[in-house]
Amino acid sequence: MKKTIKAAVAASVTGVLALAGCSTASGGGSGETISVNAFSVMEAANVPVFEDFQGSDDGDGVEFQTSYGASGDQSRAVVSGADADVVHYSLETDVTRLVGEGLVAEDWKDTATNGIATSSVVVFVVRKGNPEGIETWDDIVEPGVDIITPNPGSSGSARWNILAAWAHIAGNGGSEEDARAFVTKLLNNTIALPGSAREATTAFTDGSGDVLLSYENEAILAKQNDAEIDYVVPPDTLLIENPAAVTVDASDSAQAFLAFMTSPEAQADYAQSGFRPVVEGVEIEDVEGANDPADPFPTVEQLWTIDETFNGWAEAADKYFGDGEEGNPLGIITELQQTTGQVGEE
């Protein structure tokens, strides 16, 4: 009997946690509902954007049904039939998966921002005061520097970090051999590959590692949450671009919301959460948590992009991260991970 009660309590706790996962941000009440399916970090960032949209003419009375999780999982859930009007993912390949299934129109990139809704850059998160004096990519591959970066195999968004390292060599005129050697050094210095960007931040703030490869918005968010860290924007780094799109049967309101996401008003809201604006003319107020709140997004000397440096995600995904199983090419990074792993084992 006692056991039954305990089991019941455990079951109901789990139930409440599960319910907390899906919530409805309510607005006026009379209008329609837009389902937003997005990657985890957007959960907090979207709140002010929803409010501003509900305050606009298009969004009067609109309600939002939200679902947040790992980018790849979210995209696969939509393929399996999860309800979504607006999708917003960390990686373009997660949207192209939906295009392949006929759920998103082929021409989703035909917008003023090329289908991109939010952007950030790859940065180094370091201990308070930067005791190791880490400023550039070459500093982090020095012997003895412990790196943490999310696992590029299981976390799609972690791929930005590794490609940023690759771009540091390849973009600066280095050969593929040089880039391989550099990434090998980086992987040899890596002490942990947590499952997601957030888990990597947790492992780092908990005290592991000397440098965490992360995104500027993630670093700003961590500082907003009073984490004892600093971050460094390297002189050359990769621009992270998060695409958003509407599904084929989305309503006019959903399309209006997608357009609103790249408006200066919404971009100013996203900036408060640490995202670099994707359009010109955004008035950014002081961003708490940034290195310099008054100038939160310093210009990067040399900014690589996935389209120019890597010829787009369609090519990069297979070339660098293919798993080498039947029918799939063996990606360069996957291969390097295997060789460094085997060497490290000896």
Add this chain to the structure above:
Amino acid sequence: MTSALIGATTDVARPASPEGRRPRRARRTTPRNTLTPGAGLGLGVAMIWFSLLVLIPLSAVIAAAGSGGWSRYLSVLRNDQTWAAVQLTVGQSLLVTLVNIVIGTVIAWVLVRDQFWGKRLLDVIIDVPFALPTIVAGLVLLSLYGPNSPLGVHWAFTENAVALALAFVTLPFVVRTVQPVLEELEADVEEAAASLGASRATIVRRIILPSLAPAIAAGAALSFARAISEYGSLVLLSGNRPFETEVVSVRVLTFIENGNTESAAALASVMLFVALVVIVALDLVQRRVARRG
């Protein structure tokens, strides 16, 4: 014979076996079908529920894996990185299961037979690893055994971390299966054996262990099965480094992230097979020990 709806069909099937064959040994002395209408309904509900939740999804996994053919299995297992993950996962799971068999039985014994202050509290706390969301468990373990460990144990990102996380989440299984059996065990038998001159060791070996064996085996099977499939509590603590601390569930996730569901399903079904082998082995051992009683 009271035959229910389901019984009727099996009864029809019976005469089908032609006579004149080697006479079957009368293995079955009870009637073939003892289902009352109520029991038939119960069996029906059980089978539908079981099919919906287990059989159909399981068949789907195996079908997805099978669509790649044997070559898919070979290519998955031939991948050094995957093979290292399989070895690590199965090895650490076996280790943790062995530890659980010993420690879990001891804890159950202490909880049932001994009286001490805080016993009721301990009894409740045993279930916490079960109720705690696994990612929270990972967080707690990381702060306890990570670089800032208050205990001075720096196990994060090592193989020990894998064993530690697995031991944490599988602790309740053996305790909870052995406990009720131990509670039911009559002290009379032990006293009788003692009065006949049996030593304490003989009593444990000949009386207590044989009666506990089925429960220990059941708990061990549960904890092994849970261990080889664990993900949440491990991802933070183990560091997921290929060839060193990467477990099978992370490999499966990597395949899925690459859109390679056949390989993911193939690897998953290999792990199902491993679990099956270990569960059968545990059952055989359990039967031997129980027979010695």
